[in-house]
Amino acid sequence: MSKITLNPVGSLTDTTTAANTININSVTVQNAIDNTLSRDGSQPNVMEASLDMNSNRILNLPAPVGSLDPVRLVDLSTLATGGTINTLPTGGTASQVLTKNTSTNYDVSWQTPAGSAGSNPVFGGRLTLSSGNPVMSSDVTSQTLYYAPYNGKTLPTYTGGVWTTRNFTSSSSDQVGLSLNLAGSANWAADTTHDVFAVMDSGTLKLGTRLWDAGMFTTETLLTPNVTITTGTTPTAWTSATNAFNGTTSQPFVNCATVSPGNAGEGQFLGQDWGVGVSNVISKVVIYQPNDHAINGPGPTPAETFTVYGSNDNSAWHLITIWRGNDIAAGNTSFTIPISITETTPYRYHRVGFDSDGVNALRVAQVQFYKRNAPANGRRLTHNDGVLVNDASMTIRTGAATTITTAQFEGIYLGTIHIDTSTNGSLTATTSYGLSRTYGVWNYYNKVPLKLQAGSLATVKSYTPDNTQRWNVCESTLGIGSTFNAQIVIGVAEEPVRVDLCRDIFLNCISAAASYETGIGVDNFINFSGRESSCNIDTVGQAIGFQPCAMLIVPPNAGTRIFYGLERQGNNATGIITSSTGPRHALLSVEWRG
DSSP: OOSOOOOOOOOSSSHHHHHHHHHHHHHHHHHHHHTSOOTTOOSSOOOSSOOOOTTOOOOSOOOOOSTTSOOOHHHHHHHHTTOOSSOOOSOOOTTOEEEEOSSSTTOEEEEOOSSGGGGSOOOOEEEESSTTOSSOOSOEEESEEEEEESSOSEEEEEETTEEEEEEOSSSTTOOSOEEEEOTTOGGGOTTOEEEEEEEEETTEEEEEEEEOOGGGOOOEEEOOOOEEEEEOSSSSOOBSGGGGGSSOOSOOGGGSEEEOOOSSEEEEEEEEEOOTTOOBOEEEEEEEOOTTSBTTBSSOBOOOEEEEEEESSSSSOEEEEEEEOOOBOSSSOEEEEEOOTTOOOOBSEEEEEEEEOSSSOEEESEEEEEEEOOOOSTTOEEEETTEEEESSOEEEEEETTEEEEEOTTOSEEEEEEEOOSSSTTOEEEOOSOBSEEEEOEEESSSOOEEEEEEOOOOSOEEOOOOTTOOOEETTGGGTOGGGSEEEEEESSSOSOEEEEEEEOEEEEEOSSOEEEEEEEEESOSSSOEEEEEEEEEOSTTOEEEEOOEEEEEEOSOOEEEEEEEEEEEOTTEEEEEOOOSSTTSEEEEEEEEO
């Protein structure tokens, strides 16, 4: 049907009527044209109602570009087979993303994202020895290591240059996560340390470990002697002083560095000047006595006191440590003076002070200074986009009989474990109070505060006078010995460790002056580190009860650390512990995060 109706013109002789009819028809025609679509886009050219194609097709449509463009059948076919219906920029590489260049629609290009997954990694679990318990609240010994959900169930992996966030649980209800069965295997030998990684193995996410072997770290080096320095209060100087640094550890007393007897007490020094512009942090001093004599007499060496000093000008000396050892029998015997890991200042000069009894000459076969080195990156760890990973291809153990080769950056470091000292493949984490405490698991992510509390279980312990004044493990006369300790493992040197030792002592002065000291030993039980605590009594017959407390802040340091509670009793005193069983009279507390 027609969309418009025109009025007929009756007679042209009636000009007025004819003109009016023609004008009305013209307006009708104009309005009709305005109500049609223009091929060339002349306005108005917009629909004001639905357009009914009456089953007819619209031909030659262009490819869709805008979000409201019509989609053709060919476009749907392309999309269904994995193609795209928008024109995307060509090129790009693996792990790149499309990025807006301007505010203009569809102005995009391929760009490498800053930080990728590593800029905000999501590590949802923690290493644990208890299935389903990411934070252990009771003592656990296990041969299975778990990575259990803590604040999530995902972790990032890196494969083929692409970061992917993966679930490490099998389902939403899985609270176990990943596990690794150590099963007593010699591949996790007793008293060894291992890094723990998350790795992809043929598309499967697994836990794996890598051993800290002896070649990974060079923690200390024997220093080569340079210039020998000597000082002393004796009337005569040392003879053959350089023989104490000639590398011959076994030599008769006639060939040893020797100084004649003089004033009793400290005052005889042997040491080294490392040279202009050279300074060292020492980790220990090893002293050899003659192979046919004691240091200061033909019989056993009395309980010598040795002092170690450092200086940068050979004038002002800093006391590094004092050590008093057990009686040392004559013969080719050496003894080690450990240096606290809190001593981190390098010095150009180091020397050892020897106590003289004022009667016998001092004879020293050899003095060896060891330098403390910064750990080498033997573990091959580095950061990739902020995530700690392996910096080179390495072999990761995923089972007692299975290993995989993990490409660079694809081993995701989770933490470190230390195997129990006596059983292959066994791990222990103690949270209760007891004689010897250990915590063999450390987490790099999702750290929580951890605490060990070690102490004696004895109710009463009596001391006898100890004229040697040497350091002993607390209550060692009860047969406890070096077992009164706390051991931890730390994988990455980032945070300090605090150690406290508190005692409850009743001290009785039986003659002359009496004293008692308590301190903390780090990796040894013959010398203390940090701040000791002491008490002195000058009045014979006087008795006193007191609670000495020693404290140590251990600087960030990776590896295993064993802390011992130490005590030293001076002459002329007896001591009795009167406390009841419990942590009050002997408490060694270690606090850290992991």
